[in-house]
Amino acid sequence: MWIEILRVSWRSIRANKMRSFLTMLGIIIGVLSVILSSAIGMGAKDNITKQVEGLGSNVLTIMPGSTSSGGISFGFGSASTLTESDATAIEQQDPDVQYVAPLVSTSEQVVFGVNNTNTSIEGTNEQYPEIKNISMAEGRFFLQEEVSSAANVAVLGSDVAQTLFAGAGSPVGQTIEIGGIPFTVVGVAASQGTSGFSNADDAIAIPITTEINLMTGSNSVTQILASAKSSNVMDQAQLEIESTLRVQHKLSASTADDFSITNQATLLSTLGGVTKTLTMLLDGISAISLLVGGIGIMNIMLVSVTERTREIGIRKAIGAKRGIISTQFLLESLTLSLAGAVTGLVVGGIGATVAAKVMDTGNLLSLWAVLLAIIFSVAIGLIFGVYPARKAANLKPIDALRFE
Numbered sequence: 001m002w003i004e005i006l007r008v009s010w011r012s013i014r015a016n017k018m019r020s021f022l023t024m025l026g027i028i029i030g031v032l033s034v035i036l037s038s039a040i041g042m043g044a045k046d047n048i049t050k051q052v053e054g055l056g057s058n059v060l061t062i063m064p065g066s067t068s069s070g071g072i073s074f075g076f077g078s079a080s081t082l083t084e085s086d087a088t089a090i091e092q093q094d095p096d097v098q099y100v101a102p103l104v105s106t107s108e109q110v111v112f113g114v115n116n117t118n119t120s121i122e123g124t125n126e127q128y129p130e131i132k133n134i135s136m137a138e139g140r141f142f143l144q145e146e147v148s149s150a151a152n153v154a155v156l157g158s159d160v161a162q163t164l165f166a167g168a169g170s171p172v173g174q175t176i177e178i179g180g181i182p183f184t185v186v187g188v189a190a191s192q193g194t195s196g197f198s199n200a201d202d203a204i205a206i207p208i209t210t211e212i213n214l215m216t217g218s219n220s221v222t223q224i225l226a227s228a229k230s231s232n233v234m235d236q237a238q239l240e241i242e243s244t245l246r247v248q249h250k251l252s253a254s255t256a257d258d259f260s261i262t263n264q265a266t267l268l269s270t271l272g273g274v275t276k277t278l279t280m281l282l283d284g285i286s287a288i289s290l291l292v293g294g295i296g297i298m299n300i301m302l303v304s305v306t307e308r309t310r311e312i313g314i315r316k317a318i319g320a321k322r323g324i325i326s327t328q329f330l331l332e333s334l335t336l337s338l339a340g341a342v343t344g345l346v347v348g349g350i351g352a353t354v355a356a357k358v359m360d361t362g363n364l365l366s367l368w369a370v371l372l373a374i375i376f377s378v379a380i381g382l383i384f385g386v387y388p389a390r391k392a393a394n395l396k397p398i399d400a401l402r403f404e
Helices: 002-015 017-054 084-093 128-132 144-148 158-165 208-216 231-248 264-307 309-317 322-358 367-393 397-402
Strands: 059-064 066-069 072-076 097-112 115-124 136-139 153-156 175-178 181-189 203-207 223-228 259-263
Touching: 002 017, 002 322, 017 264, 017 322, 017 367, 059 231, 059 264, 084 097, 084 223, 084 231, 097 128, 097 158, 097 208, 097 231, 115 158, 115 208, 128 223, 144 208, 153 158, 158 181, 203 208, 223 231, 231 259, 264 309, 264 322, 264 367, 309 322, 322 367
Parallel strands: 115 203, 153 181
Antiparallel strands: 059 223, 059 259, 066 072, 097 115, 097 175, 097 223, 136 181, 153 203, 175 181
8 A cells, every 4th residue: 555655646746747846946945055054154163263273272362452542442452561571471480381472563575686575574482383383394493592692584484485486496595685684594484374364474484582673673562472281271371371461560450451362262162153153044044945845845735636636536435545645645745855855965965065175174064964954854744744635635525526
């Protein structure tokens, strides 16, 4: 009996190919939306995680305080409240801090031969590559002795090296001019990519003492980067830094901090929350698409019941029970839902693969999203097939046979 029901249901679906396809289209779009929204959400989360991790391992970023003029605040980072001595105090006094690197940023014209570029000059110390996880493509980073002696040495970002030394051989050992001052290139950093609005590859690192002595003339720093000894002590390290800086800046208990500290873990959690909210929004739109698809199935099945009223009457007249008639229409509805789900999964899988390549991430096809799409499709096929099935099963044989 079940084989016969399945055969009749399949024959009915095949008899109206275009109508069946249009019925499945709503489910296809809904399932496709679920898969793609999940893929986009996972891809965005992976990219955010990579960018935050690209800032370094267990990093705490300390920014100066804010300034104001005419009652208008210019935000944290606009004041000059951090100095080299603050970085030294953190390194010497805070036991949960492993590396500390002050940073001074300026922009200068850099020249080598006939090539030149205007790029960011980052004055820092020898611990900077440990915090930022920088590896060297050529040469080395500058040493502590070179920082102490304010040596004129430079480490080029990969983009700067390509711009200045395209076709000119290795930059290591060559002399460039930064703002008219000669510097010896001691290394070229491996490509780090972009992070937010900054491009770490389009920058040159020099000793912070050299930049202060020759370029800025000020002991204040743009920011201080600190790396905790492990992710488990990041909060403790942040508290230690806050306490040290308040003592350094002679702030009373009632005075607010004249600096801000950004915890990498907190930043990642915040950005992850934003990504999760956006993913939920996309999932909600996908659910609406599936709901619309279910309504489409119910409408088509009701039309099918009307068109096949005489067929239903004949079946009931020769002994078909209400359960058989109801099961047949439920199976048709379920078949359309599952066929739409499978098609949507295939198209969605292709879309997820394309999204992974575009977003430069690993596999974005979530097993949870696939299972959710299948479960929802089955549920929709059953729920929206019940009413048409019951309507067909409740037809009286004599009325059905007289139907024109």
